[in-house]
Amino acid sequence: MPDTSPFRERVTRLLRQVDPAIMVLLAAVLADLAVLLPAATDGVGMPLVDLIPLPGILLLAACAVTGRSRPVFAGWSGACVLGANSVLINFTDAPTFSTLLPETSFAECVAGLLLVYYCARSAPAAIAVVTISALVTAEVATAVLRDAGVHILQLAGMGVALLVVAVVPGARARQGIGDGALGTLLRQQWLLVGVLALALFLDASIVLSGPDVDLVMIVPAIAAVVLALRGVNHPFSHAFGISGVIAATTMLALLTRADRYVSLGGVPVAVTASGMVVTALLVRLESPRRAVTAIATLSAAVAVGTVVQVVTFIQPFTHYDRRFQLLQGLAVTAALLLGISVAIGLFLRARDSERKTTVEAAVAEAQTAERMALARELHDVVAHHVTGIVVQAQAVRIVAEQNPHVVADSLGQIETAGTEALAAMRRLVRSMRGETGDAAAAAGEQPGPGEQATTDLDADLRKLATSAVHGVPVQLDVDVPQGLPQEVARSALRIVQEALTNVSKHATGASAAWATVRGETDAGGPDESGRALLHIRVADDGEPGEPGPLAAVGGYGLVGMRERVELLGGTLTADRHGGGWVVEAWLPLQGDEESQ
Template sequence: MPTVRDRAAQVLQQLGLPGIVLLAAVLGDLGVIVPAAMDGFGRAGADLLLLPGIVGLAACGVWGRSRPVAAAWTGVAVLFVSTVGIRLTSAPAYSTALPSTSFAECVAGTLLVYYCARSASVLAASVTTSALVAAELFAIVARRDMTGIDNFTPLVGAALLLGAVVLGARSRNSAATNQFVELLRTQWLLVGILALTLFVDASIIMSGSRSAALLSVPSAVAALTALYATRRPLRSILLLAGIYVVCDVLILSIGAVHYGSIGGLPFTATASGVVAVALLVRTEPARRSVPAVALLSCVVGAGATAQAYALARESIYSRPSSILPSLFIAAVLLLGISVAIGMFLRARDSERTTVVEAAVAEAQTAERMALARELHDIVAHYVTGIVVQAQAAKIVAERSPDVVPDSLDQIENAGTEALTAMRRLVRSMRGDGTDIQGDSEQATTDLAADLRALAASGGHGVRIDLDVDLPADLPQEVARSALRIVQESLTNVSRHAAGATAAWVSVRADDGGVRVRVADDGSPGEPGPLAVPGGYGLVGMRERVELLGGTLRTGRTHDGWVVEAWLPLTGEEESE
């Protein structure tokens, strides 16, 4: 039964990367609105009147992934109704990137423009985007008594609009993804956490002077560095040390010394450091991780000390010693938490590696046992023919002696074929499979018929187009292996190909062997229509192909995910 953590992870995966960022924006809004509603200024709870509009527009942002135009027009209506409600109730609207607009409203509006540009027709996208822009302008003006638009509003709004349209159009024209986009997609939880800290930093920065906006640059760079730490943790630590120095210089230069009382660094920079240290401890040996962590700690300590002296000079604290002990304790706690998380993940990785190795060995053993059963079937087939031929030769020897040489030739050929098949299969059990779930044990001697039956069964949740062109004298061990490869490939389509609707299977004679090719139109990530956890099908598939002297290639191409195998019709023993 799924646990609460499993259900939460499933919901977050369904939201996708944009939905995770939108959720972080909603949490950022809550972090601002809820304390403001209880701060004793103005009417108690008046700030909470902003929440229905924020939640409603965020829901439209999530809906826009599947129905962009309908979600965008619903968002226009929600924004209009929310603005009228704020105006009538005199609820205090607060500003973020755009005046009188919350984080979630900015993100949701940008996402709706992106979704329209990505998948709607040009006319529908243009009209819908214009309506969203008009609704946002109405909200800015109406929520601030005609004083909402300043010199920076058109620039920020144009940047958000242009970015959403360009990214949407690029996704529309090309299905390819670069490494950075793939990194964002795979590290969706980390992106959500960093997005939340960026929203928190934005709230702090906007409450100060305009010059404090300079700190948003190193904060954003620190977030990107934390993502980079998933690939290169040691380099990321060194980059973060440089970013921390830049942050300290900016804080002291622009007079934003209030950061000294909360640790000396923006929240995003601090969170990025925690992530990078945890990943470094997780992946690197102590001889490399300890010096890097020590360097980062020295940079943090030096910056905090400098800011503490600056606070003392501005008479915010009587002397640096009144704040340094608390900063030191907080830094040690964060460092200890980071190291503990890294060690825990390192132990989990080691345990997972052991489990995977055991599972792979078990899969290989299972494949060899399947080959052993096939060995029995193949040898029994040939030996039965030999026995029948020998009995027939005895019967006709006395009546027609001239027929005996032909019978002996057939017996010799059958014995040679049996020995060849037996050697190839026995050789496979001398080396170092999977739980291929299928009907290969019920396979007949006609591979083409077995493949047609498999395609017609409909047991994999997708339409299967079959192309078969095989010789009549196909060796049984090759036929059975080809059938097993097709079975496992189609099983993987149903398990792992998100949105797959069709699969194309080609089994043809090619270059002295049989070439098997299975492709689908799905995408990686989410489970397929018949998803089940676990499985080591590719291990057994590769094991079988290599032991029969063939080759196997798997990967994503312009045709989708492709499994392509080549099995020789003659084994190594025959060539010798």
């Protein structure tokens, strides 16, 4: 298994916990900086006066980050920060700019929405209503103190729309309704969400600073971002969708005479970013022929749209053609962006290939380790039965001369013990298929933790529950059938041990775990075969982390569990349930060999 440095593990664990909402907030802060910094150094008005709102913006963003764990405290703190910042702006006459709400920056809008969402999701109902009301009051005071000049009904309409956008998802999360495919996609692709959100904020700052007619360019920007996000796993068809968006952008610009983006190639920043993302994904995931076809279509759409807009909106000078110079510069820029996108796609494709090879090697190593553990158990199981056979044979030889009638009974017992030994051996010997005698000799190494099992599964499970979960209490429900085969008992112990170990390692904030080991004689197993089964179920109430786009190769305990269960003819599932995970296994109490 490949070595992973502690630093890389810590970084990977941190990246897995990144919230896509925080990435959007970070993009909003960067967009505010992109607006405020140039304004503060343009030589208009007092120097640096445009940066007066920045500390309040950063404090409000910090409140939004805190709101994930402490929504009420963060909500009230955010309301106070927003009000104080508005008073400071009013006192100093610092200039502000409008976004979704009048005279409210991008980061302030996003932070307010997050604070409302966190309160609606986690705070008690009555307290959530009061806290959200305080945030709404602070925003109304902001519009008044910053002299927004917006009619109260217009402000109320925009505010109610944003409240619905924040409160409805929060209420759904409070009721335990799942996020769905889009929510899962956003959590897994948080980095992509942040980049595209930043592009959208930049587009908003561009069109809001121009005539109202330029606002139509936000529509294709949003459409391109949605297509890029939905095309993460299937970029080919979505590439043609973005090509259509680029064509529609050109038509909108011509119909409305919106020339804001001519110097940028005629397309919004978000459309350009979405095209680059889809190009990189095409190179990464699709075959060369399909990738070339889709990229050529995208490039043609961009080229035609750019030429049409430049020729329409840019007038040539007397002595030289300004349009030719602009098109020449845009062509060089487009070629550079295309090269960057293709290079990123090739890098990701090579990394995926390397990761696939590494994962396959690690899985094979985990399977081999599990098979060697089963081989050691094979020795213990067979030795147990054979020892009984030898003892009974020795006893028969001693008493045969004095009481010949004992021989028949003893031979029957020896036959039963031999049959049981053969059945156990046939189940476990599957793990040694293809191995040589040298590999069997390797089983003499020292057994790892948890392999020093006794013949009492009930006692082993209770000992495991009190010593192996590092402080997380375990509630046991054990009803072990009589005459449980030793290989099944040992496998059950190992499965419970591995599942509880995963609770201690990966279930963030877990306060309890439940382990059930019971015999079942009905058709309750997933195969519905009606066989006698041993049902194993381990659950927790933690919050498992989601694998992020930079997730490193981790442990393979689940691979080992599945390998062991399949070798015994059983099934294993691991699914998310509520806040934590549930691991279930069904082991047949009688193998195929025994039934035959």
